[in-house]
Structure formats: structure tokens, C-alpha cells
Amino acid sequence: MSAIKKFFQKKKMDFKFKKYGEGHKLDEPVQRPPPTQRSVSQPRTSSQSPISPRGDASMTEEKKRAAAAALARMEQKEKQSKQDENIMSMKARMRREMEAEKKASEKMLAQAQAMQGPVEIEKDHSPVIPHVLYTCPDIGPAVLPKDEIDAYIHEFLLSQLAEEPEMSSAVMIQTLNKDKEKVRICVETLIKYLDNITNNPGEEKYRKIRMSNKAFKERVSQLNGTDEFLQACGFQIKQLPFEDNEENFYVMSGETAEDVERLxxxxxxxxxxxxxxxxxxxxxxxxxxxxxxxxxDIPEEFYSINPEELKKEQQRRQEAVEKLGMLRTKAMRERDEMKELRKYRFTLIRVRLPDGILIQGIFKANEKLSCLYDFIRSSLENDWMPFVLQTSNGSKLTEETKTMAELGLCPAVVLHFVWDESIMKDVHAAQGGGATSSILKPDIMAQIQSL
Known part of the structure; x- marks a missing residue:
């Protein structure tokens, strides 16, 4: 039994050795199997490639395509990264430019305020100016506030209707209506009515104007002075049949229509x-x-906005700071500048003369500097002598075409009067070194008072 067992064990061992191939001697060089016949138990090295049933050539093309795709993805990421960096750089540059613009604007504002003298206007309790007044030398000597002077002009025109109805009513249309575009359309429409009559004096339809007509109501009847003008032309208001009803018409008689020269x-x-x-x-x-x-003491009329809105100044400044966070075009900046210029309607200007006397006047914010020079010159005894106006820091105001608002002279300022030095030398030499007691006209000096 033991011999049979030994026999089977020997057969089993022989079978195992045959599985590993033929035997080798110890001094025989080792022959490694080709890469394609790698043993299952051997680990794959990094230099070995996986076996592909499609062959090595197709695998190389696939690897090339995969590598190209990967390279393209990397280039796309780098390009996107550069674009993001450029955008961030541009935003940072724009922010720096806006901050520089803000600093420059603040510097210019500080210079304008320095030209005015005090940074903030100190209001006095004395009633220097209770309100702004107007005058109309063409019709009378009255000096009144704006609403009262408008009523004064209206009354004057009504009083002239009896003597000159045509001219007075035409001037009423121009004066009593503030919208100049509507006035232009109204005048053109009235002239068209008169043209139709003069060109067709015998046609009755051209001598009638229905008062409820939409075009007539929008272009003519809603304006002041039009009723007076139509009646001055010879139109009369009558009720006439219209679409199974009666309506009011302006009607001109045939006899009046025949006077073509008058029309x-x-x-x-x-x-x-x-x-x-x-x-x-x-x-x-x-x-x-x-x-x-x-x-x-500055009246509220000097401001384009009411006192309650002035309290929102702090909010406006906050909004100005927030604007730094957004890109602003040149047009947007110009609109902001125009808003600032329209902040004031008037300015109170005092001019200190060489002898210390002050002369004061009120000007519109949009009036030119030349108006101030004319005002001063008209008050001088020797109005031919050249002079210049200076700010408190010595800056000369010579740009006479600029407005008071553009020069930063609103809402109030004190300026200094300076004679032309070369002219003054000649005057002093002619007077033997003496000078006149006052440079203002006597009738103006008679109004002097204490401030």
C-alpha cells in the first residue's frame, strides 16, 4: 500500500514540473519570455504597455488624439485664466482712474472755495436781502417780487387792449406763456387761419373755427392771449349747428374777410x-x-431746490462715493457737472473797493462775469479807467464769458477791486500824488450805510 502511494506521489510531482517547462542547468544563461508572453503572476512595469487587440499602430494614434485633447483643455484653461486676470487688471485700473478723478475734482472744488474766501458762508441775522426783486423799465418803475411783477405786466397789457388790441394781444401771447415751443406752434396756427381767409375770402368754411376742435384746443385756445387776438382780428363767438347739435364757433364776417390788407x-x-x-x-x-x-443772509430763492431737499446733501455725497464702484461715461460726468451748476439760481456779490467801501449787487447764477464788470463800471465816477476783480487768494477773474456758477461765485462771495497799476501811476502823477475822495458816483455814495 505504501509502494502504491509513493508511485502516485512521484507521478504528481512529475506532472507539476512539466507545467513549468523543461529543466535547466545552474550554469545555463536565463532566457526571459517576450513581453507579449508575460506571466500572469509577473507585475507590469511602467515601460510595458497593455495589450490591445487592435495593434500597436492604432493605439499610438489614439494616444496622440488623447494627448492633443488634453493639451487643448490645458490651453483653454490658461487662456481663460489670462482673460480673468485681464478683467481684474482693467477693473483695478478703472478704479484707480476714478479715484484719481475724484481727487482732482475735490482739488478743483477746494480751489474754487478758496477763490470764494470762506469755505462756508456765515449767515447773519440782519435782513440784508428779504427776497429777490424784479423790475420792468419798459412799462414802469415798479420793483416787485417775481409773482407780483408778472401780475403787474399782465395788468399793463390788459390796459393797452383798448388802444392797441392787435399788438397788445400778440404781445400777451408771447409774454404770458412760458413754453416757447407752444407759443411758436400757436403763432404758426393763427397765421395759417389768416392765410386761409386771405387766400379764399369768399369761402365761408375758412371764416369759422370750431372751439371744440381738438387741434384748436391743443394749439391755440389753451394759451393766454389767444382769445383777445382772435377778437382783435374780427372773430366773434357764435353758436352754430354741428352734427345735430349746436357748438360755439369763432366766426369772421364776410365784410371783415374782404379786408385782405388788414389781415x-x-x-x-x-x-x-x-x-x-x-x-x-x-x-x-x-x-x-x-x-x-x-x-x-441768503434768501431761499437763491437755491434751485427747497430747504428740505438741501438736507439730502449728505445722501448725495454718499451716492457720489458709491459711483466709484461703477464705470461712468463722459456724458454721465457732464450731467453731474450740469446738476452742480444748476444748484443755485442767484448769487450775492460784494466788491471791496480800494478805500474799504463795499458795493453789493444780486446776479443770476447763469449770468456772465461781464455783467458784474458792467455793474461795477456803471457805479464808478471814472468809468473809463480799467480795473480787475480778484478773489481773496489773489486770483484774477478775467474770463468774462464764463458764468458766475462756472467761476464758483455762488451763492455769495466777496471780491476785491484793483485798479490797473499803469493807469493809476499816470493818475497819481497828474494829481500830484493825491487821489479823489471816492471812486463811486456821488448819488451812489449818498446811499452808503453800515453793514
């Missing part, structure tokens, strides 16, 4: 009429030399 003259009156315009009263005042020249 042509009415058209010329309409074209030639100009509005009566009131003027801002300068409220000329002369004060003795005073240390309180920089104290002002």
Missing part, C-alpha cells in the same frame, strides 16, 4: 411781437468798511 398786417404783427421781459433788480447797496463783510 396781412395782423400776420406781420404776430411775427414781430416780442415778449415783455422783466429784469433782475441788482438791489444796489453801499456799505462802510466792515469786518463782517463775509456774513450773508
Amino acid at each position: 396781412s398786417g395782423l400776420k406781420e404783427v404776430l411775427r414781430a411781437a416780442e415778449p415783455i421781459q422783466c429784469q433782475l433788480d441788482r438791489a444796489l447797496k453801499v456799505f462802510h468798511q466792515s469786518s463782517g463783510s463775509s456774513k450773508f
